Amino acid sequence: MARLFGTDGVRGLANRDVTAELALDLAVGAAHVLALRGEFSKPRPRAIVGRDPRASGEFLSAAVAAGLASAGVDVIDVGVLPTPAVAFLTGTLGADLGVMISASHNPMQDNGIKFFDRNGYKLDDDVEDQIAAHMGENWERPVGARVGRISYDYEAVNAYVDAIVDTVTYSLEGLRVVVDCAHGAASHVGPLALERAGAEVIVIGNEPDGENINHEYGATAPRRMAAATVGHSAHVGVSFDGDADRCIASDEEGIIVDGDKIMGILALGAAEAGRLKDNVLVTTVMSNLGLRLAMEAHGVRTVNTAVGDRYVLEEMLRNGYNIGGEQSGHVLLTEFSTTGDGVLTALHLLSRLAEKRQKMSEVASVITQLPQVMINVPGVDKAAATTNSVVLEAVTAAEIALGDTGRVLLRPSGTEALVRVMVEAATQDEAESTARHLADVVKNNLALS
Template sequence: MSRLFGTDGVRGLANRDVTAELALDLAVGAAHVLALRGEFADGHPRAIVGRDPRASGEFLSAAVCAGLASAGVDVIDVGVLPTPAVAYLTGEMNADLGVMLSASHNPMQDNGIKFFDRHGYKLEDDIEDQIAAYMGESWQRPTGADVGRITTDLDAINKYVDHLVSTVNYSLQGLRVVVDCANGSASTVGPEALRRAGAEVIVIGAEPDGININHEYGATAPRRMASATVGHMAHAGVSFDGDADRCIASDEEGNVIDGDKIMGTLALAHKEYGTLKNDTLVLTVMSNLGLKLAMNANRIKTINTAVGDRYVLEEMRKGGYSLGGEQSGHVLLTDYSTTGDGVLTALHLLSRLAEKRVKMSELVSEIQSLPQSLINVKGVDKASAATNEVVADAVKQAEKFLGDTGRVLLRPSGTEPLVRVMVEASSQEQADMVCQKLADVVLAELAL
């Protein structure tokens, strides 16, 4: 039986896979596993609940709040805020758990439910499984004054923005920055944080209507941001995804800067500051080989994990590291945050730009990526990707062809029904050719 939780919470088509009933049951399970196992001064544990602007988030958030309150948990509804804001506020406000309703970079018809422990960290697999196992169990329902109460905190956004700005060492005064908010949960927070840090901000993709989240804007569609950066003669551009746990940037010439280049640039800065703990950067297997070569040249160790920022964080906590993340733009700065935070990442990248007083293209130039091709193969049985012999043989042949000049990575997505085929090579033409051939094999062998 497959797990209910994926690599980043429970996610699927809203009102089909992720229903109000499921949200309520998960909330009750989370209340019992995370909150109702101790004594509380006022008799009630507390939970922080936030969401992104998706239309389905309105009823799913209501269901989560109802489930928690019915189990005796007091709920503080912080409304539309980024995922990392909910994580931060959970720890800062001494809550017993946090819940975020979001499907991150997925299209608006999807939604998801993510949980955080009382310290603001995403849950380990065994805790998630305990929550799933609790669903459907009989339990003693509180009555009268023992039920939870639901309140709102209109000042939560200011608490979070104040925290973000407090982490920046150099004012962004004099920088003109394009900010693409993906019509998502950073539509207020992102521009406000950069303005308070001193930047002149040009905002796009910040008119969420519940339907337009991630549509042609945001970290998964950065060309619009990159074009606006050139058009407005800005020093840089930054782009967040729907729940703002990712950041992708642009230089002054409109060249897109992915998570690898952002992490590499921040790693070099933190090594210079003496704040890169153990001189180590934690990456996933998706990170470009060029980043690893650049880090090695600067005596920075790299450690690889499975794909997913939660696995990066697990490795960081285990080894006491302070910087890590993913090529997709999840960057973890654990001196300031318990999870990937797009706005925090943007602030620190721009702060380094302000400090060095160079062009963004020059700032990131030390991180050179090998040509890479990525194809998401949809409509396939992703569970069979690791066991199909024909696919495995095709991967071996591709690796033999590339030799030491490239690499192949084939993996099922943890959040979507598809298989990702990624190839790095000495030239873009070679990477594209090998990647397409492998994608064709995957589709032919695994098509549903």
């Protein structure tokens, strides 16, 4: 039986896969696992509930609040806020758990539910499985004064904004910044934080209507932000996704600065200041080889994990590392946050720009990314991708031919019957030809009958 929880909470088509009934049952399960301690608690446990602007988030957050309150948990509804803000408030307000209703960068019709523990961290797999196991079971329902109460605090956002602005070392005064909010959860918070830090802000994608989240705006569609950066003669542009746990940037010429470059820039700044723990940057296997080469040239070691911010965070917490992330713009700064935070990332990126007194293109030029080509090969036995002798021999031969300035990664998809072939090389032509060759080898030797 498949797990209910995926790599980042429960996610799917809203009102079909992720229903009000499911949201209520999940909330009750979470209350029993994360909040209730035997007999009904006195005082009652508390939960923070937030959401992004999707239309379906309105009924799903209401269902979550109802489930928690029915289990005897007091609910503080903080309204539309970024995922990292909900994580922050869960920890700082002394709540027993936090709940975020969001499908992050997914299209509007999807939605999801993710939980945070009392410290603001995402849950381990075993805790998520405990929540799923409690769903639908018989339980003693509190009555009378023991039921939870629901209150609303739409001013809590200010504590979050103040906290992340206070982490910035250099004033952003004099910097003109284009901010693309993806019509999402950072539509108010993102510009507010950058303005409080001193930047002149030009905002796009900040008119959420419940239906336009991530549509042609945001971190998954950064070209509009890049064009606006050039059009407004801005020093830099930043773009968040729907729940603002990602940040993608643009330099003054409209060239995209992705998550690899952003975390590389931040890691080098921290290393210079003596703040990069063990001089290590944590990345995933999908990060560009050019990032690792640039870090090595500056005395910074990279440690790779599986794809997924939760695996990056696990590695960071296990060893005390303080900067890591993904190419997608999901950057983790564990000195200041328990989860990826797009607005926090933007603040620190711009602070580095202010410190260096250089153009964004100059600051980013320290990392030269190698051409990268990805080909998805469908209809194959993905489990055999790492064991088939013909495929393995072809990969080895390709890696020898590419040498130190290239690499090959064959990654079975976690959700589909396909294998992703990723090749990096010194030139685009070499990357493309090698990827096509390996894709053909995978297709010819692993095809499903």
